[in-house]
Amino acid sequence: MPAHTITIVGAGIAGLTTALTFAGKGYEVDIVEQAETLSELGAGLQISPNASRILIDLGLGDALAGAMIRPEEISLVSGLSLRKIAHVPCGAFAAQRWGAPYGVMHRADLQAMLLRAVEAEPRCRLHLGQRIEDGEIASMHARFGQPALTVGADGVWSQTRRLVPGALVPNFSGLVAWRFMMPDDSGRAVLDKRNVTAFLGPNAHLVAYPVDGGRAINMIAITRGMDPGRTWAQREDPSDRRVLLDAFAGWHPDLLSLFRQAPQMTWWPLFGVPDGRWSNDAGTILIGDAAHAMTPFAAQGAAMAIEDGYELAQAFSAAPASARGRALADYETHRRARIGRARKRAAFNKFAYHARGPVRLGRDLVLAVKSPQSLARDLDWLYGYRAAGL
Numbered sequence: 001m002p003a004h005t006i007t008i009v010g011a012g013i014a015g016l017t018t019a020l021t022f023a024g025k026g027y028e029v030d031i032v033e034q035a036e037t038l039s040e041l042g043a044g045l046q047i048s049p050n051a052s053r054i055l056i057d058l059g060l061g062d063a064l065a066g067a068m069i070r071p072e073e074i075s076l077v078s079g080l081s082l083r084k085i086a087h088v089p090c091g092a093f094a095a096q097r098w099g100a101p102y103g104v105m106h107r108a109d110l111q112a113m114l115l116r117a118v119e120a121e122p123r124c125r126l127h128l129g130q131r132i133e134d135g136e137i138a139s140m141h142a143r144f145g146q147p148a149l150t151v152g153a154d155g156v157w158s159q160t161r162r163l164v165p166g167a168l169v170p171n172f173s174g175l176v177a178w179r180f181m182m183p184d185d186s187g188r189a190v191l192d193k194r195n196v197t198a199f200l201g202p203n204a205h206l207v208a209y210p211v212d213g214g215r216a217i218n219m220i221a222i223t224r225g226m227d228p229g230r231t232w233a234q235r236e237d238p239s240d241r242r243v244l245l246d247a248f249a250g251w252h253p254d255l256l257s258l259f260r261q262a263p264q265m266t267w268w269p270l271f272g273v274p275d276g277r278w279s280n281d282a283g284t285i286l287i288g289d290a291a292h293a294m295t296p297f298a299a300q301g302a303a304m305a306i307e308d309g310y311e312l313a314q315a316f317s318a319a320p321a322s323a324r325g326r327a328l329a330d331y332e333t334h335r336r337a338r339i340g341r342a343r344k345r346a347a348f349n350k351f352a353y354h355a356r357g358p359v360r361l362g363r364d365l366v367l368a369v370k371s372p373q374s375l376a377r378d379l380d381w382l383y384g385y386r387a388a389g390l
C-alpha cells in the first residue's frame with residue numbers, strides 16, 4: 001500500500017539504517033542504489049556509543065561485536081616528538097560510561113552487516129545499479145508507487161537535494177584525507193596496534209587504528225589540499241606521495257618513514273554541506289551526508305547518519321498521517337541542533353589538532369592537566385546521546 005511505503009535513494013550507512021528502522025515499524029521500503037554491488041568502498045570508521053547503541057537496538061549487536069575492534073583508549077600524541085599528550089579511556093570504561101561500546105571497523109564491514117540485515121528483512125527491497133537523477137524521481141515513483149516519504153540518503157553529491165528548495169550545495173573545506181592501510185607488522189616502533197592514536201602537528205594530523213581483526217592498521221592523514229572537483233575518492237598518482245611528505249615536513253622520522261613505506265593510497269577531498277533546508281514540505285527529506293556532510297574531525301559523519309535514519313523513522317512512524325508534516329518539521333529542528341553541535345565540535349578539534357606555535361603549546365598544557373575522566377566527561381553529550389526511541 002503506497003501510503004505505507006518509503007523510498008530511499010542511496011544504500012550507504014544512512015540509507016540502510018533508515019530502511020531497517022522503517023521496516024521494523026511495519027513499512028514497505030524500496031532502496032534505490034546506483035552501485036551494481038555494495039563492496040569495498042571507504043576505509044576505517046570509528047563507531048562511537050551513540051551510534052553502536054542504535055545498531056544494537058536494530059538487532060546487529062552480535063554482528064557488531066564480531067566485526068568491531070574495541071580499543072582501550074584514544075591517545076593524542078605529538079606528531080613531532082611522539083610524546084603522548086593525553087588520552088581518553090575506551091574499552092569497558094566507554095561501555096560503562098556511555099552505555100554502549102566504542103569501536104573501530106572497516107566501513108565496508110559496517111555496510112555489509114547492514115546489507116545482510118536488509119536482505120533478511122522481507123519488507124525491504126534493494127534495487128542495485130539504478131542511479132537516480134533529479135528528473136527521474138517522478139518515474140521512480142511511477143515504478144514503486146507514490147511513497148509516504150522519499151528519503152535522500154545519496155551522500156555528499158546528492159541528486160535528491162535538487163528537489164529541496166533552500167538545500168545548499170557542498171563546499172570544499174580546503175582539506176584532503178589520505179587513506180591507506182598498513183600491514184600490522186609495519187611501524188612497530190610507532191604504531192599502537194590495539195588503540196586509536198591521533199598524531200597532531202601544525203596544519204595536519206594523522207589517525208591510526210586497527211581494522212580487519214587487527215590484521216591491518218587503517219591510516220588517515222588530513223592535510224591542506226587542492227579541490228579536484230566533484231569526486232568521492234582518487235587513487236594517488238606517482239607525484240602525490242611527494243605532496244604528502246611535504247605536508248608533513250618536520251614530523252618525526254618514524255612517521256615519515258611510514259608514509260614512504262605505505263602501499264597505494266587513496267585521497268579524498270573533504271567537502272562540507274552548509275546548513276540549508278533538508279525537507280521540501282512535500283514528502284522528500286535529506287539525511288546523512290546529503291543533508292549535512294561535515295569534515296571528519298569529530299569522526300561523527302557515519303554516526304550522525306545512523307542517528308538521522310533511526311530518529312527519522314521513529315518520528316515519522318509515531319505520527320498519524322495528518323500530522324506527518326509537523327513530525328518532519330520537529331525532526332528537522334531537533335536534528336539540526338544536534339548536528340550543529342557536532343559540527344562545532346569538529347571545528348574545535350580542527351583548530352586544536354592542527355594548531356601551531358604558541359597555540360599548540362597552550363593546547364598541550366591544557367590537555368596535560370586534564371584527567372582522562374575529564375576528557376571523557378567532555379564527550380558525554382556526544383557519546384552518551386540516546387536517540388529518540390531508545
Ligand SMILES: Cc1cc2nc3c(=O)[nH]c(=O)nc-3n(C[C@H](O)[C@H](O)[C@H](O)COP(=O)(O)OP(=O)(O)OC[C@H]3O[C@@H](n4cnc5c(N)ncnc54)[C@H](O)[C@@H]3O)c2cc1C
Binds near residue numbers: 012270
Ligand atoms: C576521511 C574520512 C574519515 C571518516 N571517518 C569517520 C569516522 O571515523 N566515523 C564516522 O562516523 N564517520 C566518518 N566519516 C564520515 C562517513 O564516512 C560519512 O559521513 C558517512 O559514510 C555518510 O554516509 P551516507 O550514507 O550519508 O552517505 P554515503 O556513504 O556517501 O552513501 C551514499 C550512497 O548513495 C548512493 N548514491 C549516490 N548518488 C546516488 C544516485 N543519484 N542514485 C542512487 N544512488 C546514489 C552511493 O552510491 C552510496 O551508496 C569519515 C569520512 C571521511 C571522508
